[in-house]
Amino acid sequence: xxxxxxxRLKMYLAVKDFLVQNDPLTxxxxxxxxxxxxxxxxxxxxxxxxEQQKDVKTGIAKDKxxxxxxxxYLAADNxxxxxxxxxxxxxxxxxxxxxxxxxxxxxxxxxxxxxxxxALHKKVEANIDALAKYGITVETQKVLEExxxxxxNSLAKPRVGIAEKRKATKQxxxxxxxSDAIVEKIDAIIGIIxxxxxxxxxxxxxxxxxxxxNTGVIALxxxxxxxxxxxxxxxxxxxxxxxxxxxxxxxxAEITKxxxxxxxxxxxxxxxxxxxxxIRKPGFKEKIVTVSISGGERSDLNVExxxx
Numbered sequence: 001x002x003x004x005x006x007x008r009l010k011m012y013l014a015v016k017d018f019l020v021q022n023d024p025l026t027x028x029x030x031x032x033x034x035x036x037x038x039x040x041x042x043x044x045x046x047x048x049x050x051e052q053q054k055d056v057k058t059g060i061a062k063d064k065x066x067x068x069x070x071x072x073y074l075a076a077d078n079x080x081x082x083x084x085x086x087x088x089x090x091x092x093x094x095x096x097x098x099x100x101x102x103x104x105x106x107x108x109x110x111x112x113x114x115x116x117x118x119a120l121h122k123k124v125e126a127n128i129d130a131l132a133k134y135g136i137t138v139e140t141q142k143v144l145e146e147x148x149x150x151x152x153n154s155l156a157k158p159r160v161g162i163a164e165k166r167k168a169t170k171q172x173x174x175x176x177x178x179s180d181a182i183v184e185k186i187d188a189i190i191g192i193i194x195x196x197x198x199x200x201x202x203x204x205x206x207x208x209x210x211x212x213x214n215t216g217v218i219a220l221x222x223x224x225x226x227x228x229x230x231x232x233x234x235x236x237x238x239x240x241x242x243x244x245x246x247x248x249x250x251x252x253a254e255i256t257k258x259x260x261x262x263x264x265x266x267x268x269x270x271x272x273x274x275x276x277x278x279i280r281k282p283g284f285k286e287k288i289v290t291v292s293i294s295g296g297e298r299s300d301l302n303v304e305x306x307x308x
Contacts, residue, residue, distance in 0.1 A: 004297035014207040227304040232263020236281040
C-alpha cells in the first residue's frame with residue numbers, strides 16, 4: 001500500500017471502532033447496518049490483499065534462497081570429486097574448470113551459479129563412467145539435475161511476483177474507491193442526528209478526518225530489475241525531466257538518481273506532475289518511461305531492463 005492508502009485505512013478502522021462504541025445511537029438509523037457491514041467487508045478485503053502482497057514477496061525470497069543454497073552445496077560437492085579425478089588423471093584444464101568451493105560459488109551471481117552448475121553437469125556426463133569410484137553416479141547426476149531445474153524455475157518467480165503485485169495494486173485501488181463511497185454514505189446517514197447528538201457527531205467528525213501523512217515522507221520509490229533474471233540492477237541512472245505541464249522555478253530542473261545495491265532509490269521532494277524518465281546502465285538497453293507524481297501519495301516506478 002502507498003502512504004496515502006495506509007492513512008485512509010487507518011481512518012476506516014477508526015470510524016469502524018467509533019461506530020461500534022456508539023452502536024445504541026446508530027443501529028436504528030436507515031440503511032446504517034447494511035452500510036456498516038459493507039465497510040467492514042471492504043476493510044477485511046484490503047487487509048487480506050495487503051498481507052498477501054507481503055507474503056508473496058517474502059515467500060519468493062525464502063524459496064529462492066533455500067534452492068540456491070542446495071544447488072551451491074551439490075555443485076561444490078561434485079566439484080570436489082571431479083577435481084580429485086582431474087588431479088589423479090593429471091587433467092590440468094579440468095582441474096582449473098572445477099576448482100570452486102562453497103564460498104566461491106556463494107559469491108557468484110544467481111545466473112553465474114546456474115551457468116556453472118550446468119557446465120559442471122556436462123563435464124560429469126562426459127566422464128560419468130570414470131567418476132563412479134569418486135562417488136558420482138547416474139543417481140547423483142539426477143539429484144543435481146533436479147536441484148538445477150528447481151533453482152532455474154525460482155529465477156523466474158520474481159517476475160511472477162511482480163505480476164501478482166500489480167494485480168493486487170489494482171484490486172486495492174478499486175477497494176479504496178468502494179470504501180470511500182461507503183464512508184461518504186455513512187456520513188450522510190450520521191448527518192440525520194447531527195443536531196440531536198452533537199457530542200457524538202463531533203466525535204465522528206474527528207475520527208473521520210483524514211490525516212495528511214505526506215510531510216517528510218517519500219514522494220517516489222524507483223526500482224530497476226533485470227527482465228531476464230528478476231535480479232535488482234545496481235548503478236542504473238534515472239534522469240527525470242518535466243513533460244512541460246509544471247510551472248514554477250523547479251519546472252525545468254532535472255533530477256538524476258542512481259540505484260543502490262538493491263536496485264532502488266527514494267526521492268522525498270518532487271513537484272507534482274508528470275515526468276519523462278530516461279534509464280541508462282552499461283550493458284543494458286536504454287529505456288524511456290513516464291511517471292506521475294501526486295501530492296500526498298507515494299508513487300512507485302518499477303522498470304525492467306533488457307541486456308544490450
